[in-house]
Amino acid sequence: MIPIDHILEFARPLAEAAAITIFVSVGAFGLALALGLSLAVLRDFHPVAIIRWLVQVYVEIFRNIPSLTHLFLLFFGLAYVGVRLSSIAASILGLGLIGAASLSEVFRASFESIHHGQRESSLAVGLTPSQAFRTIILPQAWRVALPPIGNYAVQLIKDTSLVAAIAAPEIMFTARNLVVNTFETTLVYTLAALLYLAICLPLSRVIRHLEVKSATPR
Amino acid sequence: MNILGVAAQLISKRTVLLPSNTLLTVTDLHKSFGTLQVLKGISFSVKRGEKVVIIGPSGSGKSTCLRAINYLEAPSSGVIDLSGIRIGERQTSSGDWKRMSDAELAPQRAQIGMVFQLFYLWPHLTVRDNVALQPQKVAGMNKQDAYRLADEMLAKVHLSDKADEYPERLSGGQQQRVAIARALAQQPKLLLFDEPTSALDPELVGEVLGVIHELADEGRSMILVTHEIKFAREVADRIIFMDGGVIIEEGSPRSLLDKPRNPRLKQFLRQINSSGTSS
Numbered sequence: 001m002i003p004i005d006h007i008l009e010f011a012r013p014l015a016e017a018a019a020i021t022i023f024v025s026v027g028a029f030g031l032a033l034a035l036g037l038s039l040a041v042l043r044d045f046h047p048v049a050i051i052r053w054l055v056q057v058y059v060e061i062f063r064n065i066p067s068l069t070h071l072f073l074l075f076f077g078l079a080y081v082g083v084r085l086s087s088i089a090a091s092i093l094g095l096g097l098i099g100a101a102s103l104s105e106v107f108r109a110s111f112e113s114i115h116h117g118q119r120e121s122s123l124a125v126g127l128t129p130s131q132a133f134r135t136i137i138l139p140q141a142w143r144v145a146l147p148p149i150g151n152y153a154v155q156l157i158k159d160t161s162l163v164a165a166i167a168a169p170e171i172m173f174t175a176r177n178l179v180v181n182t183f184e185t186t187l188v189y190t191l192a193a194l195l196y197l198a199i200c201l202p203l204s205r206v207i208r209h210l211e212v213k214s215a216t217p218r
Numbered sequence: 219m220n221i222l223g224v225a226a227q228l229i230s231k232r233t234v235l236l237p238s239n240t241l242l243t244v245t246d247l248h249k250s251f252g253t254l255q256v257l258k259g260i261s262f263s264v265k266r267g268e269k270v271v272i273i274g275p276s277g278s279g280k281s282t283c284l285r286a287i288n289y290l291e292a293p294s295s296g297v298i299d300l301s302g303i304r305i306g307e308r309q310t311s312s313g314d315w316k317r318m319s320d321a322e323l324a325p326q327r328a329q330i331g332m333v334f335q336l337f338y339l340w341p342h343l344t345v346r347d348n349v350a351l352q353p354q355k356v357a358g359m360n361k362q363d364a365y366r367l368a369d370e371m372l373a374k375v376h377l378s379d380k381a382d383e384y385p386e387r388l389s390g391g392q393q394q395r396v397a398i399a400r401a402l403a404q405q406p407k408l409l410l411f412d413e414p415t416s417a418l419d420p421e422l423v424g425e426v427l428g429v430i431h432e433l434a435d436e437g438r439s440m441i442l443v444t445h446e447i448k449f450a451r452e453v454a455d456r457i458i459f460m461d462g463g464v465i466i467e468e469g470s471p472r473s474l475l476d477k478p479r480n481p482r483l484k485q486f487l488r489q490i491n492s493s494g495t496s497s
Contacts, residue, residue, distance in 0.1 A: 126328025
């Protein structure tokens with residue numbers, strides 16, 4: 001028997017929670033993409049060695065410390081020294097900063113996959129290095145980077161469940177509250193699982209479509 | 219004004235006029251990769267409209283020499299002068315010459331067209347966009363004018379029908395002709411060809427050499443590194459033979475190919491002839 005009345009009761013809070021999950025994901029993804037690309041460019045092309053080294057330090061710090069630790073540091077740690085972030089702001093910032101470290105490595109790998117001759121022929125016709133990067137290297141690297149960026153996006157949505165730990169009212173946080181109040185453990189977590197599926201599956205489809213569309217035309 | 223004064227003036231005018239016939243002067247070019255000395259003091263010049271072919275065994279430094287002219291390979295020392303302008307170096311207020319950055323070099327490189335052995339076309343752009351990109355981004359033409367120029371250049375290399383294709387759909391010979399059109403669209407003072415047919419299947423070599431031949435007949439200034447000795451004989455005003463990072467012998471095709479004096483050149487020509495690359 002399906003407990004329709006319970007489902008209806010849970011639908012509204014879970015839908016609101018899903019909106020928060022999506023909001024945090026989109027915010028973190030935007031930050032990770034913009035910062036990740038900037039970090040990759042700095043790491044590979046900045047003339048000052050210390051800057052390149054600092055980027056490397058950044059990447060190592062975020063790759064080698066668990067996400068949850070970063071989130072706690074941002075939320076509780078900063079609050080302790082007087083900087084109070086809302087749980088949602090801390091979530092977006094934390095996941096975005098972590099994502100930037102991984103995406104910067106994705107972008108770097110994609111730059112390196114482009115044959116050095118592409119840059120040579122760009123410079124030879126008289127493009128400046130930044131023009132060569134923008135018009136020749138990046139558009140090609142983007143195609144290489146797209147599949148891992150897509151994987152990252154799906155992974156990110158799943159990872160937003162972590163921010164339940166800093167009380168951001170996303171799907172898992174809300175689900176746990178509902179369970180605590182109603183003891184409908186199986187039903188609530190099944191609904192949560194279906195919600196994640198409903199968000200991630202269409203996204204995977206869109207990514208696949210983009211990959212096909214941006215593949216080298218033949 | 220006395221006669222001496224007039225004569226002095228004439229002479230000074232003459233000295234001003236004389237170098238204008240010279241397009242490129244390369245002076246004492248050295249290049250080392252680590253401890254390996256690839257160029258050990260190369261000097262030569264190219265006159266306006268002159269076709270210079272550089273030949274030599276692999277590892278002789280001929281490609282490095284060509285790539286040093288537009289500073290894709292910055293020389294360790296030496297001076298490159300293109301119609302009175304020093305390439306790759308600028309004078310500081312204290313009078314020293316300082317290496318330019320790639321960004322500073324860009325307008326200088328724009329004046330020199332370069333064709334690579336492996337084409338290096340841009341695969342994400344159509345053939346027309348490959349050719350029109352430089353006029354748009356560097357010369358600052360609007361899209362319409364750049365496309366018109368691109369189509370003109372593609373007609374020159376007999377590829378008008380491929381303008382909307384992507385490079386990967388073309389044969390090697392066609393790709394190299396697009397690369398030539400791309401270099402021509404720069405409206406360069408000088409064209410550099412770095413073994414333009416070495417990566418091509420034998421049956422595709424002819425179409426590329428044909429196009430280069432037509433450009434040579436137009437009176438364009440060019441330096442060509444090649445193993446195609448027969449072609450060198452047809453188009454070159456002058457042939458330079460390099461070996462071991464130095465110029466061993468240079469002269470007209472007839473004198474250099476038919477009456478080689480240097481034993482290394484004689485040996486090189488014998489090897490080329492017996493391996494059949496010259497046919």
